[in-house]
Amino acid sequence: MPDYLPATAHQPFGQSLNSQVQVQIFRHRTTQQSLMIPAVAEPLLVLIVSGAAVIEERIGNEEWTATPVAAGDFFLTTSPLPYEMRWQTESDGGFEVMHVYLSQHLLDLAARDIVSCPDGVQRLREVSGERDPEVTGLMRSLYHEVTSNPQASSLYLQGVGQALAVHLSRRYGDGSEPSKRMNALPAYKLHKAIATLQTGMDSAFSLERLASEAGMSVSHFSRLFKKATGRSPSQYFIHLRMETARELLLESDLSILNVALEVGYASPSYFAQLFRRHTGITPREYRRRS
Template identity: 40%
Template sequence: MEVPPRTSAEEHRKYFPGKMIHLGEGPAWQNILVEIHTRPAVGKTMLIPAVAEPQLHWQISGHVVCEDRELGGEWNTHLVEPGALFLITSPDPYELRWKSTGPDPIVVMHATIGLPLFGRAAKELLGASARAPQLKEFNGIREPVIVAFLEMLRQELCEQKEASPSFVQGIAQSLATHLVRAYRDDENPRHHRATSLPAFHLHRVLKMMEVSLDQGINIGELAAAIKMSESHFSRLFKGNTGFSPSQYFIRLRMSKSQELLRDTSKPIIEIGMDVGYTSPSHFAHVFRKETGLSPHEYRERTKIDVSPDDFSRIATG
């Protein structure tokens, strides 16, 4: 029996550096995605696609200066310590970067709760006609009830050979109900709307893009794969990422080329071909347009500076 897709946050692990050490998979984890990641000491500016579902971040270990912003906006700075909780509910993509301020490893747990669980909680608490409500975001709070639920999910994920569906689903539903009770935004009672692709469509499209970096993409084929018109697909995809499919594909190519420039000694002309550019000059032109540096300059800079982003003003602030 095929397990239905969980949440669009499943795509997030493709955009974060570091190592995912635990992932909830299988029948127990329907409508909730739980991941535990380690992170490098410095995270460069990254585009994080939007998710339709509310997402909890729990800082298990590590002291971090974290910055986030809307695309092209002003950076917001957070000092993140172990135990801090964040609830992200915005349907818009954002950019993120961070830097460790201590010796402890950075370990983060993400729990993304599917809208069906919030829908059930809303009907129970607000009436049979209620829909999943908007929640208030929070940044860096300490909330023992949420931590208790997350810790139970962590133990089930990390310590049990096979997770219990009834246990995981019970905790997930309880967590959703608690969030609706405690953090419902009654001053902004808008409901979740379909302004971006649902999880399983986004997953399929991104997979198609990733395996086609060296070949290119056809927007019509992407749209047809999820049974949408090209215009409707493009509009919803932009809701996930903030970019058109073709613009986002270029970002994927540039992200892969940056990885190869940093982590391999491959000749630049080969790297360009690996991401679909047969003309070295065209590859260099697109790379400079996206990063502000030529491929050679980027490789030289990353040899001596693991993070071009300027965090000095934060660390000394």
């Protein structure tokens, strides 16, 4: 999620990118700039930890759906397509949220145990801004483990994650026939690919390396990455570079030449051309207007 949220609208507070249970915590401020939430294989759980806001969501060019939320409310999203989100906080203090991805392995175990789905994947229904004391309690256990320990216990996260998967299977299964496994990139592999892009931002782009780290062919990885993010891997790499450049222009005293070098462009004119294509204005105009 840090790669999809506007830098000026959120503050990462804690995370544990375990391959079975991924936890990310953010403190948000209001943003009218919509952001794309990736479409990965696993459902996304979001708990409002503190504060209040009105959250708007939409897929494609559909109408925005607004949901007022406060601490204790949660979302369960299983969209097979990337979708847009924006929010208006109730106060200047913003609000704190926790995002949790449970691995497909944990969800499969729960489905087999609870609803006998040996050959398929149980469908979970969409939830927007509802309350469930058991979901809240289990997610707050994950929150406490991540925020209270320098190194969160993988065993603890997996135990709580499995209990959460069982509860979701019992209460939020949509009752339809088992579905085929979603042909999408697992969240863990998506985050690993993005981390590789971020650490190599000043280096040449290598699609082969990303595909190899994900254990996939180049064509299969490219297709699933674009399905998850709405951008090809190379387009997403440029997007990351431009977002980093925007942040550097706002928050540092680096010259435009040095900003270009920081994000991997030796030619200031080429950097300015890409930046304008990305933002609609030149780096100099962006810094001056901001």
